[in-house]
Amino acid sequence: MPKTGHFILHSNVIPTVTAGRYELVTDQTGLPFTVAAERTHVIVASPRYTMPTDQILSTFPPANAEGAFGDRLPQIVLKRRTLPWERNPEGVATPSSIPWLAMVVVAEGEAQLSSATPVAQCVTEGTKLLDAATDKDVEQGLYLAVTETVVKKIFPCKQDLELMVHVREVNIDDTELANGDDDGWLAVVLANRLPVFDEANKKPVRYMACLVNLEGQLDALPPPEPPVDHFNFALAQDWRALATIDPRIGPDPRVMGGNFAGNVALPAGARASRRSDRATRAPNAAIEYRAPRVGSSIDGAAAMNDQPVSGQWSSATQHVNTVALDPDAKRLVRDGMAIGFRLPIELFAREKVLRFPVLAHWSFTTNEGATFESLMRDLDVSLLGSAPAETPSDAELVQTGHIGLDHRSRRGDRMRAWYRGPCVPFPTKRDQSKPGEPLEIAHSADQLRRVVPDGREDLSYAAAFEIGRLLALSQLSIVSALMRFRSEQFGAGRIRRLLEEIAAVKLPSALDASVDLSRFVALGMMDEMVINRTRIIGPRRPIADPGRPLDVRGDLDEIIATGLGLDLAAIRKTGDRVGIMAALEQTIAPVASKDGRIEINKQTVLGLNNGLRTELGRVLEVAAPAPVIRAGRRRGAAPQADSLDALIEDAIDDEEEL
């Protein structure tokens, strides 16, 4: 593969077989028995009537472009390197070094591009093609209809053909040259005609480049002629007058000629009568006769405005640009580029009209004699701020690049002031501040106004300041970004410094994501409280208090007996006799009811039952409370443990110890 930026040119890459149908017959010898021949059929396919778009890598000049292309040969670059040699233009199956493809460039009015036509009719009648019936890539194709005169003038000679095609090998990594090819081998088809500018009339010329199939029609190509060393622009044959014919005229007048044809001047080879030819010349006819043009109605395009034919050049370019936006662009763009090349030459030409299948076509306009080179050479080179040398300027320019402009002061006085834009003719110093000193910055435009010794103001920097301010104010997002930058970031820093001055606490690192001051204070407090727990919070309360000492005064037996309503002296007395337990048994304890009996009736039972149920319910509620469902739970990770958590854990530990 060649180096990046380099390429290799090859004369041709001829395939071993050409496109067509082949029969593969096997024949095996040297065996003791005979082997039946195996017959297989192979079809070598190749484009014939249309070029698949994925095979076209690039074209020059660009399609629909307008420019000074007069010194460049139009070309088309094809991706498959063997494509130009995949058929033999002689109409036989053997490979040949003469390509079957040629690039033909026709000017507007010289030839007719057909609309979609069955491929059998795309070649001149009587042309012998190899496998014409079976070998066709599409059913309908386009053809270029040209008179013999035109063929003689602009088509390449047979000898020219092999020079007009070559193969280029490029590095596929070099995007500038390879442009997205897969293997870096490209076939290039060049034209033989320079798309020159109409120097005599100073008019742009619209050309159409067609990649045509020459199969079987090599004999129609012109013979070599003695060369001349210059050219003159004139159309090979001018059929543009056909565009002015009234389409409502029937076929008879067309064939008979005369005034019925609309008094248009046709080329010498046309069927129109000589009389009309002499009567009017083409330019007059084109201007005077105003009727819908047959050219536009034949190809199905919408009726166009009544304008001179030359007006079509620019409108065709615009039309293509318009239809390129259409969803059906692929078809319409091609169709649009054929505007101006749809003249019904075949209907009018008296001489033989030849047809060549067109595989690809595009149009472009050569608009001027000026080339890139000549424009570049004529460019006036200077430094900005200098007045043009040849034409005196009324601008007030000085050598520093300042320009005097009208200025209206704030008081309303009309004055002149100096101004100089950002582009100056010599290097300037950036700032006036001395090294070590802080950079000077202006806070308002007035700080940048200067008065120069001639008494006038120099408003350059003040104007720059003001336009910068207005540009910033015109963008809300920038204003808010500036405010954020100022208040959030710097403001926070300022508050931090202030806090450090007044509060003797260590603040966390300045560059932490964000500091929540209240939380920070709470945490600091908590730390302090944990460290000085006894001093700040106080001693901890024990889990269980010691019991209260009972206040017992006097004899315990007596107190108990009094409490139970017993006669202690009587019990003791009896106890002395029978023992204290027996004495207690014998003693009748006093009861609350009057006669020691409780009256039990229904009502009492019901009351007791209710009391019991209520008490039971209360006890149960305390023992097993109904579950409470909370609506929202706190989300997120567990917060970082702080001193409060430590304090609580500490307390739990203490409990367990007890």
Add this chain to the structure above:
Amino acid sequence: MPKYVDSKIAINAVVSAVAEYKGLVKDHDPDDGDHVTPGEIRRFLARLRLLHGVPFSYIVPDADLLPIETIRFFYIDRAWTDALVQGVLSVATITTVDRVQLEAVYPHIRNEVDEAERAIRRPKEEARLQDKGGTITGFLMRSRLVSGWPNLHVRAYSRDVIADDALTTAAESHPDRMKVLRMERLAPAVLLVLFDGVPAVVHIEEPRQGIQFGVRIAENDPPNQRRVKVRDNNTGDPKPPTDEFTAGNSVVVPFRKNAPGVINVTELRKLLAAKAPNSGGSLEPNEYALQMLRFPYRQVFGDPKDDEGVKFFELDKFKVTISLKDWKTTVSDSIVKVNL
């Protein structure tokens, strides 16, 4: 520890915050690291420094400064673009604290925007260039070249390292090549280009739409004649002398009689074969293609060796050519301090 905040404490806080600005404020940008200035503001200011959005009448205040069919080289006045930036920063500075803060942060902003200028235009697969801000130069071109040839190639070199007719070129990050900071068509026919530095040589090249084949017009020939310069068949180099058309190094293109612009290819082949070195008496199709090759035209400005015979732009023109006396009479020291 004071029990209250007095004005002295408040001012001290501002002063110390200002002194440690860089430590206080940090904007993290995933593209180009940490800066004091937020990326949004940095990029806006850098674009503004490259004159994005500045009305054209502020750049060229009078049409006479840029007539049709001209190219005007210039230096960017950093003081002017700094004033532009200061105007932006002045938005919503209300209090003294705001202005103290702005003065403190301005050096950071200026340096960081200097760096950001180089990141505004960064072609694919080009290395990121980063350095302190330097001189910016550029040119404005108003011509049919801009409208008729979209996608012009513009390259600037600090040293004249590329041969004037070389096909290849150095990458934009190559040390000898100047980075293009901005290249934009301000109007259909006005092109603005800014370079990062003072170039020695500027190349402007026709757009490369593939390789082209064609003929040339010699200066003294009639307008309906064309010539082809012959090349050495072995090397592809043009036959000397390269800068002019002579009978020895070029052939007059033979045309077909009565046909507009149709080249007699067979005859041209014979003529070229007779003059091209190492042709062996005849030309193969690939050799014919080699002879017809036409590289995109390249205009060279500032080339000290004027090989192509093109109008060249002297390097001296980038220096001040004004005498001290004249200069003093027009503008005083206080406005423009020029390095003389």
